[in-house]
Amino acid sequence: MKSCYAILGVPGNASQAEIDEAFRKASAHFSKERLVEDPESVTRLRAIQDAYKILSNAEMREGHDRKLSTAAQPSAPRPRVVIEAEPSRINTLLITMVLAVVAMFAIGGYMSYSRDQTRKALAAQELAQKKLEAEEAAKAEALQAKKDADRVRAQADAERQDRQFRAESAASAKIAANADLQQQNLAMRLQENERRDKERREAQAKNDARQKVYESQRRVATDKQTIRDLCQMQYGRSNC
16 A cells, blocks of 8 residues: 555654645646646646545544554465466457457546546646645735835824924924013013113103202392392392
């Protein structure tokens, strides 16, 4: 009995992942051109596919292991029964004709079987190729999805940083505007204080001037009264 493990080139305790990898590598050697040019390749590919089918199914693999274990045990030789006969020439001719007919049917059946196996092998290879293409497409789609997610995340981060920058700029502008307003208010208060000081100094100067005029007029009036008193005392009249 041919071991499925030996056909796929894996040990008897191989895992399912190792069996899948061995089948993928073995199937990759049989291209469409090789299957068409070499009919024996169809048989080998069919054997590989059958071995993979058995080892991929837990129950079939267990039965296969039991058969291998049974085949490994020595069995008693079967007795052979030899029948000696002396066929006639007619029987020999009939046997030859029957064998020829059987051979023709066998050749036709083998050719039909080979064509059928070739079609099945090609279909299996196309299915395996489509599976690989689907896996590659899924990987590419997952990679593209990751790239899209990274791009969306980067765009969101950029927008968040832009909003933060605008908010900080607005806050800085507001602070600067408040500082300018406070500076303007301070300048206005200083101007108002200067204006009031100036008005107070001017008012004080006017008061001082009026006081001087008043003092001067009072001294003049006092002097005139003193002169009138002296005239009255000296000459007996107020007008000297």
